[in-house]
Amino acid sequence: MKSSLVSSKNLIRLQSAISRSFLQHSSKPISQTPFFIPIIPTNTINLYNQRYQNLQFQIRSNSTSIMSSSAFKPEQARLPPALPLSSPPLTKFKIGICQLAVTPDTERNIQHAREAIEEAAQKGAQLVVLPEIWNSPYSNDGFPVYAEDIDAGHDASPSTAMLSEVSSRLKITVVGGSIPERCGDKLYNTCCVFGTDGKLKAKHRKIHLFDIDIPGKITFMESKTLTAGETPTIVDTDVGRIGVGICYDIRFQELAMIYASRGAHLLCYPGAFNMTTGPLHWELLQRARAVDNQLYVATCSPARDTGAGYVAWGHSTLVGPTNTYLNFCM
Template identity: 85%
Template sequence: MFQFKIALCQLSVTSDKERNIAHAREAIEEAAGKGAQLILLPEIWNSPYSNDSFPVYAEEIDADKSPSTAMLSELSRSLKITIIGGSIPERSGDRLYNTCCVFGADGKLKAKHRKIHLFDIDIPGQMTFKESKTLTAGETPTIVDTDVGRIGIGICYDIRFQELAAIYAARGAHLLCYPGAFNMTTGPLHWELLQRARAADCQLYVATCSPARDSNSSYVAWGHSTLVGPFGEIIVTTDHDEAIVISEIDYSLIEQRRANLPFQKQRRGDLYQLVDVHRLNSTRTSIAGNSAANDSCKTCLSAIAAGSTFSVVAVAIGSKKSFRSSSSSRSSSERKLKPVETSNDLKKEDSDSADAVPVKREVNRCSGCRRKVGLTGFRVDVASSSAPIIIIPTGMIAARTTRPLDDRPLQGKIRWLR
């Protein structure tokens, strides 16, 4: 299997943007000179980490107005390396994002990850910060194929969400990279813990890179950039000062550890299903039915789920009782479900005309096997939500849906189809 060197560049960050860019250039060149083929930069390395600074330092990444990404592109091409460019404030229209750019050895932008989970914390007397005051959350998990393997990208707070890491593992990632700036409150408690947990959960490598600690800054970073192996072991780490940490990654260790402890093969698919919502939505068809489940029948959806993993949906399977009635004893296999009714199934409700003629019923079919759809089970009625919703067919369901795009609490209820 593939072996290579990774460099974690824990950089000091100042209020001088040009100086930050020049300093990052020096660190990348030094790391590449020591044999690093993959270089990871910190979160928000070209700007102070503050809501006041984000709008001032933000760059339009998709234009020729980004000196930070221009430098990364130039170096990745000239040094023939892959660079995961930490993150910088990105301006897109009237919105700001916390964005990580990945550049291949040809200098081209291979991927762009916008921080999915914004960091909002309020611990009175210790730490209060709300990224959501200025930043917009990203909408897409990011996995990228590079010269050094398949890599899943997250930014700082994203590491707290095990579902995102599990999606990346199910899609074949070898390595998860999280540029991050944990603080002096959460850092000592959670930074190493979360890195080791994600690596052990998914049995792959996890690399993190923090800014160096500046005690005079309004936001003081914890530091401790780290590489964790697929058994949850710390391979290399540093303290809080500026440093370049270089270590070797050997992907054969992933297969070895998964053979040592094969829990990935021991999942109980009869008790729960793991569903990648983004993958399902990216392959949606226009066939009427349960569009949230890709208009799939129970068999096809289960096959998709078996090769995927969970994100925002939790499913419990095997209950003998219906949520409608505590006295119901019918199993799910005995319940006869019908396809979702379409507008063509019904007469016009406001028409009293005796001439109204019913329209022939449309048959909804599975987008996979073309069987009649409806066995996907349930529809969730959600007020004021344009978020994707997954409803899983196997057994009785306890489902948790995504939040609406306007970030208000989602109000929904399960409606059984008859």
Template identity: 65%
Template sequence: MPTSSTVKIAGASALAAAMLAAVSRPRAVGRLVRGIVTRAAGGPVYTPLPPPQKVKVALCQLHVTADKEQNLKTARKAIEDAAAAGAKLVVLPEMFNCPYSNDSFPTYAEDIEGGASGSVAALSAAAAAARVTLVAGSIPERCQGKLYNTCCVFDTSGKLLAKHRKVHLFDIDIPGKITFKESLTLSPGPGPTVVDTEAGRLGIGICYDIRFPELAQIYAARGCQVLIYPGAFNMTTGPVHWELLAKARAVDNQVFVLTCSPARNPDSSYQAWGHSTAVGPFAEVLATTEHSPATVTAELDYSQLPERRAAMPLRQQKRHDLYLLLDKTAP
């Protein structure tokens, strides 16, 4: 553990370096200061990104029923089939193991941190067996008396790398169309989730999270190559906003965006729009589907990211003298 004098010396050295850079290389000042702040905050330091690679992804648009065990079997089979087709990154839908309803969330909720989650155990085993990076949609999570809408991310050995609890709760009221308030049962998550995986650096959001560009901007600033949104847009907002928002988040931040929905179930009280979609950094739709059960596959070529950013250098052209995104959760 460093002593206080050590911290003072390190701080003085960093300040001296910053002053020297300010005189000799003004453009280096921003990077240097951000590095100092990051280290001082004591947060996680992200590993350097690997060389550009191509990654095959599979978005599994699943038929979801009231039978949890059947839903898990459906998910496992989809993961196996995706891996057999060459996918290295597999994504499941929001609330893939239960009906999407406030009545269902408490009934189907599982204690992930307490190790009493049958869904997590099944998904871990499936990811390990298929040797894929798995972004496991979301399930209702129970923790310390609260319920969350939670996405688990597993590596190719089945290790749980991260959990993302939905940050923005779906509370809307469109007269004559749809009213839904997740806040009646669910609590909001603490913040952004960035995960380094064999398939790249991922930024995770869940459904309504995609409507908030600031979250995507934070992910882009932290070096995410892909933003992944398991979601269950409805029949009112889905047709007009689902693809639009995926394209917007992709082109604004020059990253890949993946959205994965449940298939539409005529027997469900909540009708999902479907249309799971992969979008490229130029807002181009790489692959999509309709509303029936299906697996959408696409190849993500990460070499496109620096190419797009060089051709249209948005990051360098931002007017930081006029506006600034403040990341209060910065590592």
């Protein structure tokens, strides 16, 4: 088990002057070569502004107007929240990211996760994040076998029963990675968020299922066994407002934009990218979501097990809005 703790004393919204800056202040620069943004001529800016004004005049449909504003002035594409949610105040806190080794033994996985959460809390973490599918092997054959009925109560879902107990006992917030969930005749990939009182605060069902076929590399179709969720999940916790996604959800900027427009301070993505997609996109997508939305992004993967049927990439990370790694597990 690897547990990564970071201090989030700077977990506050950057002012517009900073958020629009192209400078990156990092002790470990990505490149030694300076990166320059070309100056856009004034006449070009005026041309696009005129085109935008013409579109505003010509277009009457609400949905089309949003599309045009997104194309010409992206900041105008952010709609107000459907409900006037009051954002909780932010305080200095630590995040524990628990990159767990997963086995076919559910009881062992639950005990391992409990110990990791306790260790993180002992080190001062007030928020702990677990990986995607941490209670069982990640496989289409395994999802029906290991699925738990979360709504039926603790006896039917030992994984979430543990999360409820430990969050209440330690007085911490837990973003409980994800587990296979059974609801009626359907299976979901589900993340549960528990508050400091041990109560279930939110349940996010993976919206974008992982269907991929890269010849000679990897083929996996979650949609063979799982049903896609339909609802974005944003939750107010003792440490701030959190937007939740699972793995493949991170590829879709629109979901992150919804969370940003509704006042999220942090995006949490439990994920299990593999040895093909991991080195290609995992870190890139984390940084993109953080910079695009000027938010902190926490990701948590299962530990890499080269003997498993599905080998996770690992590299659980916390990224800041200025494109800097605050901490990570390998």
